[in-house]
Amino acid sequence: MADIKKLNGRPKLIEGKRTKFINVRFTELEYREIADLEKELGISKTNLIRMRMLSDAKKAVINSRELIKYIDSAGAEMGRIGNNINQLAKHANTLRLKSALNPEVIRQFNILFEEYIRVQQQFEVSLRKIIRAMGV
Secondary structure (H helix, E strand, O other): OOOOOOOOOOOOOOOOOOOOOOOOOOOHHHHHHHHHHHHHHOOOHHHHHHHHHOOOOOOOOOOHHHHHHHHHHHHHHHHHHHHHHHHHHHHHHHHHHOOOOOHHHHHHHHHHHHHHHHHHHHHHHHHHHHHHHHOO
């Protein structure tokens, strides 16, 4: 019975223990800004300041809910545009079968379709940049 080990809770940290303290003062406006970000992002003031000052300084602190809402609306809009393109292509095929398709309409459609493809590619590039900036 003499070899029973006493439990002391969580093991002591050897590396990564935060022992240094920095005292910082903010104006009332600055403090409110930090407090608002804390509520909006769901991150403690300490972690928010640490993220902005240290390793994640190049990463933007963003409201992910807001970002996802905008990305979702942009994606939905791209979907609606794609649906319109499909409807126009179907209508053009119907006119072509009746030999009533104007070559100018085809030319204009091709110009607009190329623009749509360019915008969609830019959208995808932007999404990849956002994902990289978020560190995902």
